[in-house]
Amino acid sequence: MALEQLCDVVQRCQAIKDEGFSPEDYDLFFTAGRTCLEQGNSAQVLSILVDEKNKNIVRCMGWNLLGPLVQILLKKEDKNLPHCHAILSHLLEICSPKELLVGLLEQVEEADTGSIAETVTLLLKPLQTVLLRLGMKKASSVGMALSTLLSQVARLPVPVTKEQEEDDVFGLCHCCTALLQFVKPFVEEVKEGVKDNNRISKDNELRVELLKFCMKSLSKPLLEVQLKDPDTLLKSPLRDFATEILIILSSIGESLPDLLSRNVLKRREVPGFLEEEVRYPKESLACLSHLLFVDHIAVDIFPAVLSPIFVLQCNMEYIELLLSSLIRVEDNSLPVDLLELKTFFSVPQNLVKVMTLCPDQTLRTKGLKVFQLSIDKFNTEAKYKFFKGMLKTSHHAGVEGYIIKNIKNQIDFSLKPCNGNDWFLGKHLLPLLRLVLCLPHGPETDLLQNLDRIMESLNLLRYMLIRDKEWENETGIWTELYKIEDNYLKPLRTGLNMSKAHYEAELKSAKENKKISSKGAIHSSSVCTVTVDNEKLPNMTPEMQIQVLQSAVFTFDLIESVLTRIEEIIETKERPLNVVLF
Numbered sequence: 186m187a188l189e190q191l192c193d194v195v196q197r198c199q200a201i202k203d204e205g206f207s208p209e210d211y212d213l214f215f216t217a218g219r220t221c222l223e224q225g226n227s228a229q230v231l232s233i234l235v236d237e238k239n240k241n242i243v244r245c246m247g248w249n250l251l252g253p254l255v256q257i258l259l260k261k262e263d264k265n266l267p268h269c270h271a272i273l274s275h276l277l278e279i280c281s282p283k284e285l286l287v288g289l290l291e292q293v294e295e296a297d298t299g300s301i302a303e304t305v306t307l308l309l310k311p312l313q314t315v316l317l318r319l320g321m322k323k324a325s326s327v328g329m330a331l332s333t334l335l336s337q338v339a340r341l342p343v344p345v346t347k348e349q350e351e352d353d354v355f356g357l358c359h360c361c362t363a364l365l366q367f368v369k370p371f372v373e374e375v376k377e378g379v380k381d382n383n384r385i386s387k388d389n390e391l392r393v394e395l396l397k398f399c400m401k402s403l404s405k406p407l408l409e410v411q412l413k414d415p416d417t418l419l420k421s422p423l424r425d426f427a428t429e430i431l432i433i434l435s436s437i438g439e440s441l442p443d444l445l446s447r448n449v450l451k452r453r454e455v456p457g458f459l460e461e462e463v464r465y466p467k468e469s470l471a472c473l474s475h476l477l478f479v480d481h482i483a484v485d486i487f488p489a490v491l492s493p494i495f496v497l498q499c500n501m502e503y504i505e506l507l508l509s510s511l512i513r514v515e516d517n518s519l520p521v522d523l524l525e526l527k528t529f530f531s532v533p534q535n536l537v538k539v540m541t542l543c544p545d546q547t548l549r550t551k552g553l554k555v556f557q558l559s560i561d562k563f564n565t566e567a568k569y570k571f572f573k574g575m576l577k578t579s580h581h582a583g584v585e586g587y588i589i590k591n592i593k594n595q596i597d598f599s600l601k602p603c604n605g606n607d608w609f610l611g612k613h614l615l616p617l618l619r620l621v622l623c624l625p626h627g628p629e630t631d632l633l634q635n636l637d638r639i640m641e642s643l644n645l646l647r648y649m650l651i652r653d654k655e656w657e658n659e660t661g662i663w664t665e666l667y668k669i670e671d672n673y674l675k676p677l678r679t680g681l682n683m684s685k686a687h688y689e690a691e692l693k694s695a696k697e698n699k700k701i702s703s704k705g706a707i708h709s710s711s712v713c714t715v716t717v718d719n720e721k722l723p724n725m726t727p728e729m730q731i732q733v734l735q736s737a738v739f740t741f742d743l744i745e746s747v748l749t750r751i752e753e754i755i756e757t758k759e760r761p762l763n764v765v766l767f
Contacts, residue, residue: 188229190216194213198210198242204241206242206245210246214242215246215249218250222269225262227269230268231268231271234272234276235275240279243276244281248285250272251292252288252291255292255304259300277314282315282319283319285315286312286315286319296337301338301341302341305337306356316371325394328393331397332397335402335405338364338405339406342357365426372436392437402430407423410423410427411526412424412480427482428482431483445470467506471507474503517562518564520564520567521564530571534578534579537581540553569613572592573616573617576621577620583638585638586641587637589645590641593644595608596645596660609660619668621645627680628677646662646751647747650754650755650758674748677748681741692731692738
């Protein structure tokens, strides 16, 4: 029935000259043609369309069949595929390129989430064919096509692990590879212009559209991608995509150093800077900087003579952008999966270097604020695993003490009504506490060097013993207490007694030497030498030596006061109650 209707409308339209078809003719042609294709009569439809007598009809109305044709091609039914591909090729050759472009992009835009990758890869070659038919007037159409394609590709989930990139279940990697082939002839056209004229106009329309494509690609998907090292993944489609995007930028006349140094900012004083801001989004340039300096993508086309100070100046704007984006993230919202990304652990570790090694107090303080800000953004499980990782890797008593203080805050929050969780209470908490309540070298641990960690650990333990009642034991601390006593409290008490006795003896000796020195009996004792990490510090006078030793003894008294209080709490809990009868 549908095939007869198609034959009838085509036969009637053969008598119509030029483009005088009515809206009814278009509707009948589309309805009958779609039904024929859906019913599997693609061979008959093909024979009608290739008939020379119907060329004018196909040229005017054929593009309407793109929708049903694409849907059939996506189903990949073997018996219809050859004829449907032949129909598509014929339409691409005969129909108006502008109408074909609109029809093909409609199919891309209307693709549902599950078929985005297949639709994009299916239609890239037809789109390229249509755009090349437009000749020198294709720039705006190329831009429209690239914008539509990237908007859809950006909807695809980004693979996180090596296995996900290899499997490419959602097709992002395949789409990125296909996009590079799609833009290749247009890039070559601009490159030829650069070669012929030594340099091409910055306002060349096709060059501008390719620039927008590169910038949008840097924003999505590349800004969200954690690229794998070649040692981890030898063949990485996403790494290849990032490399090619940077190469395209260079090929179309964009200087990578100029992009990073943001010469665009200098143009803000002249009219039209808003257009420049659109061409060079901050997020895209931040991604470009990361690809160059962190992932070392396309470093062979980037000059190696730039000073570290210049590179820092280039990146300050992107660092500010990162911090502002971090502030906008809701607290407790970042999932634990993000810790699998190298940067989500390496950035806090670099902040630790700023907090501990930077000579500028202001920068150290700011580094600490950003460090805490990043902690606040993780959800409960992510915080737990982050704390665990930092305790194992930081090797700095001050940082470890700060982490332990955060752990105490999380435990305090979890013990409040309606805040209970599986990570800072019960069985998961105990392994974390074992990392907290330990001495690196047993009783011989340098207590002064580890003061921050030890004090925070003792404060945490004291808080838990007071806050978590023995009969409730929500944290599990009372179950673990005998191990804590044997592995932490007793070695700490031993080390404390040894250290305190040693320093008190040294203090007594220093005071006696000062008395003798003041009488002039031992002039050679007027100075002493102190060595730290195998480096000699400037000689100290007896007064300075006594002051240092007194400070150390005071520190040991401080540790002992908290330790004694903990021992008293434990002793009180273990002492049986005396019942007095009246």
